[in-house]
Structure formats: structure tokens, C-alpha cells
Amino acid sequence: MMDAMEMIKDERQGLPSASGMQRLFLCPGSWQAERKCQVDEESEDAALGTILHAHMEHETTPEDPEDAEAVAWCYEMETFLCEKHLGMKKDWTDVQTIREVRLFERGRLFSGKPDMVAICNRKAFVVDYKFGRIPVTTAERNLQLSALAVLVMDRCEVDEVSVCILQPYASRKDPAVCRYTRESVEQARAFFRACIERAQDEHAPLKPSEKACRYCRALSSCPAVSLALVNVTSSDLTAAWEQWSPEKRREAYDLAKLAEKRASIVKSKVKADLEAGVEIPGLALAPGKKAFTITDAAAAFQILNGLFPDAITAQAFTGCCKVGITDLDKLVHSVRKAADAGAKVAESKDWLRKTLAECAEVKISDGSVKEIGGGAA
Numbered sequence: 001m002m003d004a005m006e007m008i009k010d011e012r013q014g015l016p017s018a019s020g021m022q023r024l025f026l027c028p029g030s031w032q033a034e035r036k037c038q039v040d041e042e043s044e045d046a047a048l049g050t051i052l053h054a055h056m057e058h059e060t061t062p063e064d065p066e067d068a069e070a071v072a073w074c075y076e077m078e079t080f081l082c083e084k085h086l087g088m089k090k091d092w093t094d095v096q097t098i099r100e101v102r103l104f105e106r107g108r109l110f111s112g113k114p115d116m117v118a119i120c121n122r123k124a125f126v127v128d129y130k131f132g133r134i135p136v137t138t139a140e141r142n143l144q145l146s147a148l149a150v151l152v153m154d155r156c157e158v159d160e161v162s163v164c165i166l167q168p169y170a171s172r173k174d175p176a177v178c179r180y181t182r183e184s185v186e187q188a189r190a191f192f193r194a195c196i197e198r199a200q201d202e203h204a205p206l207k208p209s210e211k212a213c214r215y216c217r218a219l220s221s222c223p224a225v226s227l228a229l230v231n232v233t234s235s236d237l238t239a240a241w242e243q244w245s246p247e248k249r250r251e252a253y254d255l256a257k258l259a260e261k262r263a264s265i266v267k268s269k270v271k272a273d274l275e276a277g278v279e280i281p282g283l284a285l286a287p288g289k290k291a292f293t294i295t296d297a298a299a300a301f302q303i304l305n306g307l308f309p310d311a312i313t314a315q316a317f318t319g320c321c322k323v324g325i326t327d328l329d330k331l332v333h334s335v336r337k338a339a340d341a342g343a344k345v346a347e348s349k350d351w352l353r354k355t356l357a358e359c360a361e362v363k364i365s366d367g368s369v370k371e372i373g374g375g376a377a
């Protein structure tokens with residue numbers, strides 16, 4: 001149980017959250033397991049997601065052009081979808097919107113914070129933004145969205161709730177929209193009640209899987225994950241692989257990814273120990289490498305050409321320079337955008353590559369394994 005201070009700090013008030021429903025369903029034991037773990041620092045990707053959510057909430061524009069374009073796309077798409085599904089007026093005068101407000105289920109089963117809810121004509125439209133690059137479970141099968149539909153139906157005077165996910169970095173195909181009526185919301189509520197009751201049982205089972213464990217706080221201490229990893233790593237892979245079915249190979253692939261996550265946790269703990277002066281046999285903290293970088297290429301050329309005008313010519317100097325394509329993309333896009341406010345990042349990239357085709361080359365790297373069919377919620 002949480003103590004009073006923890007309860008005050010925890011905006012979820014000790015209840016399961018809509019964003020954790022998928023994991024709770026896949027691994028009922030994760031609810032108890034996560035509560036015993038401290039909250040980790042946000043990863044870089046999660047921190048970027050938080051910043052972009054804040055831009056959406058406050059209707060501000062990120063500095064980075066790619067992020068600015070992703071945010072603009074989300075606004076455009078949510079406006080289009082709301083107008084289409086709510087039958088509202090174009091000026092939005094008849095619409096009430098709620099952004100980033102935590103809602104509680106009427107019986108205090110769970111809570112959740114929809115990114116945006118628009119309400120009109122006794123209908124609600126809920127949007128959840130995902131700024132990761134891995135596509136998440138589609139709207140029809142997404143338990144987070146289903147839980148949000150329950151919360152919005154409880155809080156707002158509406159007869160139906162439509163939900164969708166906008167994920168500008170993963171897919172811009174027509175976003176799927178799923179509609180909940182009062183009846184389907186009651187079915188979802190009953191489903192979540194059963195999931196939560198199962199999770200609150202002190203003997204709730206731990207069921208490791210890549211989808212369940214990917215963002216679980218208990219990953220570094222979970223005994224079920226340890227056991228699953230042992231089962232795979234102790235097999236004779238050379239002999240066993242040929243015998244394994246495609247499903248078993250997929251399972252091994254997912255566990256390998258969990259093993260990588262665990263390995264990165266071990267590495268960061270070792271580094272933290274060494275930085276704190278803890279001695280670990282055979283390991284020491286190597287000093288950071290010194291890197292000399294030219295920050296002003298034009299000034300560097302002026303100096304060297306002034307000293308060796310015949311040898312260090314403009315052509316010889318630029319032969320030593322490598323153009324940072326990401327920075328050049330940003331520069332070109334900002335120039336095109338200044339000339340045409342409707343210019344899109346993808347179009348600017350395409351334009352740049354076509355324009356500079358004669359003085360560039362395209363290399364194709366080895367293909368890599370890619371997940372299809374939706375990742376973690």
C-alpha cells in the first residue's frame with residue numbers, strides 16, 4: 001500500500017492507469033512488480049515525447065523543423081478527424097476541448113489522461129499522440145484507447161466516443177478510428193475490472209513477453225524474465241535452431257531483445273559504480289576521448305589559405321569537408337518554408353536530393369530486422 005505522502009505525489013492515486021492496461025492484461029503480475037520499483041529517469045526518446053506533448057497541449061511550435069512539421073501534421077489531422085466524426089461547425093464554436101486532464105473511472109477502478117478530447121453534439125473524439133518511431137497497436141485492438149473511451153464516457157455527457165492514435169513518425173496512413181457506444185463502453189469496463197482484479201491478486205502470474213516487458217519498470221529485477229532468458233540462452237542454438245518453428249524463433253528474437261535491454265541496464269550500473277569510486281575487478285573508467293572539431297569552416301579555410309595559398313585552395317579544402325546532411329536538410333527546409341509556408345519536411349528532403357543528385361551519391365546499407373504489425377501500446 002502507498003503511504004499518504006506517496007499518494008499526494010502520485011497523480012494516479014495508486015490506481016492502474018490507462019497507459020499501463022496493455023501490460024496489465026499481458027502480464028497480470030506486473031502491477032504488483034512495478035509498484036515495488038522506483039521510477040526510473042526518463043529515456044531520451046521519452047523526454048522528447050514529453051516535450052512534443054507539451055507543444056501539442058500549449059499549441060506551440062518546436063524549434064526543430066522536423067518536430068514542428070510532425071506537430072503541425074497532428075493538428076491538421078485531428079482537426080480533419082474531429083470535423084469528420086463529430087459533425088461540428090468549421091469554426092469550432094460548438095466544440096468543447098479538453099487537453100491533458102487526468103480522468104478517473106466512475107468507480108475509481110483506474111485513471112487516464114487523454115491527450116485531447118473534443119466534444120460536440122453528444123459525441124466525443126479522443127486523440128492520443130505517439131511520437132515514437134515504432135508503430136503501436138492499432139486503435140481497434142488498443143487497450144489504452146479503450147480505457148480512455150470508458151473514462152471519457154464517464155466524465156462527459158455523450159452517447160458515443162471515438163478514439164484514434166496519431167503517430168507522425170511511425171505512420172501517416174489514414175489513422176484508424178474506433179467508435180464506442182454506451183454498450184461497448186460497459187463491455188470494456190467489465191473487461192478492465194476483470195483484468196485489474198486478476199492483477200491485484202497477490203499470486204498474479206508474471207508472463208514475460210517483449211510487448212509486456214518493453215517499458216516495464218520491473219525488467220531489471222523480474223525473476224520471470226531471468227528464467228525466460230535462461231531457457232533461451234541455455235539452449236544449444238546451433239542444434240536447436242533448425243528444429244524450431246517460426247513462432248519459436250520469433251519468441252527467441254523477442255527474448256534476445258529483452259536480454260539486450262537487461263545488458264544495457266547492467267552496463268549503466270557498472271559505469272555508475274565506477275564513477276562513484278566502487279572497485280570492480282578488471283574494469284576501470286576510461287577517460288572520455290578528445291575530439292577536435294572545426295566549428296567555423298569558412299574561418300578555417302581563410303586561415304589555412306592565407307598561410308598556404310597555392311597548396312590549400314578552396315577545392316583542396318572542400319575535399320576534406322563532409323557535409324552534414326541532417327543539418328543541410330534543416331537549413332534548406334527553413335529556407336523553403338520561409339518562401340512557402342506550406343512546404344513539408346519530406347518535400348524539402350526530396351527536393352534537396354534531386355537538386356544535388358550530380359554531386360552526391362546514394363549508398364544502401366544492409367537491411368535490418370523490422371517489426372511489423374504494431375509494437376507496445
Ligand code: SF4
Nearest residue numbers: 027030208213216222
Ligand atoms: S518485466 Fe515483464 S514479466 Fe516481469 S513484471 Fe514486467 S511485464 Fe511482467
